[in-house]
Amino acid sequence: MNTEKRRQILTRLKANNPHPETELNFSSPFELLVAVTLSAQATDVSVNKATDKLFPIANTAHSIYALGVDGLKTYIKTIGLYNNKAANVIKACGMLIEWYDGEVPENREALEALPGVGRKTANVVLNTAFGWPTIAVDTHIDRVANRTKFAMGKNVVEVENKLLKVVPAEFKVDVHHWLILHGRYTCIARKPRCGSCIIEDLCEFKDKVYPDE
Incomplete structure (x- = not known):
């Protein structure tokens, strides 16, 4: 994929969602760290249900x-995996x-030295809590980046x-959120919703899927 096409994709994603945010509920860097740690191999919805009960009771390192x-x-x-996550x-x-x-x-x-915190979690915290231009790659982003040919790689x-x-640089702070949301709701794993995709004409995926197929 060429540079101009990538810029067009990012421009459209930005226009569609100018201020993207994580779907995890949090109000401090510490709450975000806990939520992201809990989200490994779990949905944001399931994590939010748990932290919505936890954080009003304990939402600092000392209280937890x-x-x-x-x-x-x-x-x-x-x-x-709640046993390992709790530990x-x-x-x-x-x-x-x-x-x-x-x-935090x-x-x-320092973040990656904490138990249960790998590169992806550290990237999310640095990006979402502190505004760093880091890009946390999960299964959604890996799929979207490879399927569209935007940024291909053999691993995350x-x-x-x-x-x-x-x-x-102007897109780096938000690109993680745009791509994960696109992968979660449009460019889904089993059957991408190409017919309702705002970047369908720019995507280089050869086997596009449409509603009547």
């Missing part, structure tokens, strides 16, 4: 740490309290590096 693993589990047991969140809270007075560090290496790291290279 005070719950303990078993206490935290009672709030997140509807989320997949990781409590350990992460302990580290945040010990090293950063309970605050605006630093990639390759796709991330390609996106960082080809996305103009």
